[in-house]
Amino acid sequence: MAALAWLLIPLLAAIGAGLWGSWANRTRSxxxxxxxxxGYARFRKAMEKQP
Structure with missing residues (x-):
């Protein structure tokens, strides 16, 4: 029974990581x-003006 409890810890951590990853990707998209x-276009334009 104790081995089953130790196997549940990584399983719960993997589920938590998957939920956090999907949430982080959702807000970032x-x-x-x-x-x-x-900003990059302004940088390129400024670099083209210089001799």
Missing amino acids: TRSDGPELD
Whole structure:
């Protein structure tokens, strides 16, 4: 019975990690890359102006 309890610990940890991973990916997917791409475009334009 004690071995079964020790096997449940990694199982619960894996389930918790899967739930956290799906939640973290869900909140991150709503962000867009717009501001980063705009900043990169401004950087490229500034670099092209210099001799």
